[in-house]
Amino acid sequence: MAAKRKNYTEYELSKRRRDLLLQAAVTLFALVVLAVYLMPMAYGVITSLKTKAQTSDPGAPVWPAVAINFEYEGDDYDVLQVPTESGIRHWALVKKGRRASEFIDPANPAAGVIEWEGNWRQLEPVREFDVQWDNYPRAWETIDFARLLANTLIYAFVTMFGTVAASSCAAYGFARFNFPFKNVLFMVMIGTIVLPPAVTLVPTYAFFVNVLGWGGTWLPLIVPAMFGNAYNIFLLRQYFLTIPREMEEAAQIDGAGRVRTFVSVILPQAVPALTAVSLFHFFFAWNDFFGPLIYLAGNRDANPITVGLTEFNGLYSTETQLILAAAVISMIPPLLIFFLAQRVFIQGIVVTGVDK
């Protein structure tokens, strides 16, 4: 009996050990995958803090660094890593020669010129850690980020209020009322999600630009957003369906009309869903590229961040550090909002895509 119990605990112990090992292995594996997956982000941030020279130098270290100089008798000289009999020394190259060069030891310049035999071209420069924070204000100014940001934010907020208002109205209509052809209309609405926007684009473009003369303005992008959007309507409808009808009935008994009931009973109950939809729209607007590209063509003052960044990339393609700095700036607001509001946000994505 006693032996049996001992065996059992041993089994339990080995199971626990196995679980712990499995836990370590799975977590380690996830961390490796995550490191590879996020690597470009680290690359973007770190490279945005380098000098232009370092971004195009394959031999440079991965961290932001600059080659150091030594001032000797009024001139600047590069400090190189020089192999000598007593190990690698950091000396400043004062006179370049093909077979032999002359160096100065910055630690002891009074000792004078040191002759070194070998090809100086094969020597690596001495670098020190140096972060170019300055790239950020430079990128901000070069790209005129304040203007791009203002354009993007105005577009995002104006259309956010419009689309959320219209979508919640329509969602309420689908969630609570019976009317002829309701199911057909609902199917048509879902159908618009898989409709390629290109098929409606050409006449819409011709109408906005040629008939209304809205080319170069944001109006062709703002006006259609004021009528809601199928994703948002679907998400809000799903949420409204979960709100008990009793509350509306009570409000109606108190004499509230349909609109009043919707505004003062339903909307306050649906704050999480409304937040999710607002966030989705904000991210959509922040990313919107194709619409601004075709409608704003020719009016660079109206550009949003996306189009501005793309033009910047075309004009300053060799200034890698500035382009990456601008890219990093443009990803900070969405990432920040996501980290702060992720619970509501994730719930919203799950509602549209999963059977519950």
Next chain:
Amino acid sequence: MDMFTEFGTARGQAKWSLRAAFRLTGAQRDEAKWGLIFLSPWLIGFALFYFAPMIVSFLFSLYDFTLSAPDEARFVGLENWVRMLARDPNTWETLFVTFKFALISLPIGMVSAFLLAVLLNSKHLMGRNVMRTLFYAPTMVPLIAAILIWSRVMNPQTGWLNQMIELTGIHAVGMDGLRWLDDPNLIYLAYTFIGLWGIGNAILINLASLQGVPTEMYEAASIDGAGWLRQLWSITVPMVTPVIFYNLVLSVVGLLQYFIVPWVLNLGSGYPEGTTNFYMVYFYKQAFTFQNMGYGATLAWFMFIIGLAITVLLFWSGRFWVYYAGENR
């Protein structure tokens, strides 16, 4: 229920009868009136920005019509359609490019999303919530920023991607190494990598679906002696097929309109060797660069027809491989 399931339910319940509309009682009529009032923003928007433009778009396809000279518009019948289908080699070439890319990037993207969801759902994973947030984070990076970062990280010499691959012992760095964005054989893989930064929603939906699989099923399978891989294939995969289906339909529709990556990287020049002449890029050039409204509308309508055909095909095929719990078959 997800959108497509609701779509099916609505289709099952749809009453295609006008007569019913006239047989409403007073209270029903009042309800219908208010329903339509609430629905009106979307109804008006649908009529103005979906229904009417679709019809007009088809009419445009029957005209030879340049935006700069609208007065010279000329009815040409099916001339644009004949040109597109029979005489313009670009139509089929750009469609081929689009499908080739889709065949590479779709499976990689969908399998990655599924496997990452399995990983993030593992009970052995420590710090699951933090991990989930971090794996979702790249999806929040604006696509343009992602493209700019990836285009540099894939630089053959200074990019970290090649330097990382070099660390594993494979030669990658340098002009004779892996030139992701210049090599026609690697370009689709490179674009797929950029796309992997956008699979966060697919991961989340997969994850939510995995959490809905009853644990008893795994316990029962475990007692029957099924290993981890067997359980994954025989329980997990079938249970998440609705989500895979949902992601598949949305991805196919999205890939037909693949535009931003080739546009930002090389302004739709097709570099390298025409491998990035996607259908949408060609449509953009015809419609907006050349302002060729008639031919542009024809290309757009053709895209719509192809998209519709694929969607219908997928929905039809779904009957054979999508598993809906609680349905008797």
